[in-house]
Amino acid sequence: MIHIVIAGPRGNMGKEAVKMVMGEETFTLTAVVDRKHDGARLKDVAPDLDADVPVYTNMEECFQKEVCDVLIDLTSPETGKQHMVTAFNYNVRPVVGTTGFTDEDIEELTKTASEKELGAIIAPNFAIGAILLMKFSKQAAKYMTDVEIIEQHHDKKLDAPSGTAIKTAQMIAEVREEKTQGHVDETETLQGARGADFEGMRIHSVRLPGRVAHQEVLFGGQGQTLTLRHDSLDRTSFMPGVKLAVDEVMHLKTLVYGLDQLID
Ligand SMILES: NC(=O)C1=CN([C@@H]2O[C@H](COP(=O)(O)OP(=O)(O)OC[C@H]3O[C@@H](n4cnc5c(N)ncnc54)[C@H](O)[C@@H]3O)[C@@H](O)[C@H]2O)C=CC1
Numbered sequence: 001m002i003h004i005v006i007a008g009p010r011g012n013m014g015k016e017a018v019k020m021v022m023g024e025e026t027f028t029l030t031a032v033v034d035r036k037h038d039g040a041r042l043k044d045v046a047p048d049l050d051a052d053v054p055v056y057t058n059m060e061e062c063f064q065k066e067v068c069d070v071l072i073d074l075t076s077p078e079t080g081k082q083h084m085v086t087a088f089n090y091n092v093r094p095v096v097g098t099t100g101f102t103d104e105d106i107e108e109l110t111k112t113a114s115e116k117e118l119g120a121i122i123a124p125n126f127a128i129g130a131i132l133l134m135k136f137s138k139q140a141a142k143y144m145t146d147v148e149i150i151e152q153h154h155d156k157k158l159d160a161p162s163g164t165a166i167k168t169a170q171m172i173a174e175v176r177e178e179k180t181q182g183h184v185d186e187t188e189t190l191q192g193a194r195g196a197d198f199e200g201m202r203i204h205s206v207r208l209p210g211r212v213a214h215q216e217v218l219f220g221g222q223g224q225t226l227t228l229r230h231d232s233l234d235r236t237s238f239m240p241g242v243k244l245a246v247d248e249v250m251h252l253k254t255l256v257y258g259l260d261q262l263i264d
């Protein structure tokens with residue numbers, strides 16, 4: 001039995017994670033960490049979840065009082081890192097879907113996980129289709145080096161570009177011959193028109209009500225284009241990946257960044 005604490009249980013992702021954990025025979029939800037409602041029961045502050053577990057606002061107190069093997073963090077960019085550090089201090093294995101980590105954050109957290117020989121996962125995207133999109137993009141970029149990434153999300157999203165777009169660009173950059181795209185003399189008459197620059201590739205972020213999570217990777221070559229696209233139509237798309245990460249993190253002795261590392 002894996003004992004789990006979820007941070008951010010009333011958020012879009014947190015709610016789905018609570019339902020998923022409660023539905024798994026080998027998982028037990030022991031508590032949740034929220035921004036408010038300290039001392040309440042989750043079922044009283046989120047009746048749609050029907051989860052009779054305690055709510056803490058202080059993660060340390062939660063780890064001191066409750067049994068916890070794995071922390072699932074689905075909060076905000078500034079909170080995720082802090083939660084991971086606290087989890088490491090209590091020998092709890094973090095599974096983090098929260099996006100917005102810098103390269104330095106990931107390096108620092110990897111060092112701590114390795115020193116403690118404690119498993120940890122930061123997964124910018126838990127959806128299998130999105131992981132396949134990243135892998136296929138990496139494959140295509142060996143042959144087609146002009147790439148533009150267009151990601152589209154709901155307008156409540158805090159970080160841009162998305163964690164998925166950054167991870168996709170990082171994976172592509174591992175194999176892509178470095179080049180600056182577009183015309184050598186191109187200028188932006190309106191700042192930002194060409195999107196963010198990742199090693200010469202461009203990333204464009206769209207934010208619209210009605211969207212969930214979508215990404216296209218566009219490749220251009222002589223007389224041809226290739227478009228790869230993934231759509232998450234609702235947040236249940238991420239849950240098999242969250243379950244996989246919880247199972248896998250129990251066997252790891254360091255931090256893994258991206259589920260692409262765990263899926264063939
Ligand atoms: N890895 C993946 O597959 C996915 C990752 N995400 C990421 O997950 C994160 C959450 O996304 P959503 O659920 O859409 O956001 P949301 O805004 O709906 O939920 C975030 C929740 O975290 C809570 N929270 C914030 N600070 C907290 C703190 N200090 N302690 C406890 N709770 C705190 C908020 O109160 C809120 O309920 C974002 O970073 C997003 O980019 C979202 C979808 C999929």
Ligand SMILES: O=C(O)C1=N[C@H](C(=O)O)C[C@H](O)C1
Nearest residue numbers: 099124125157162163164213
């Ligand atoms: O905020 C979201 O919604 C999502 N965030 C993740 C990201 O930044 O890539 C994953 C998914 O795209 C949904």
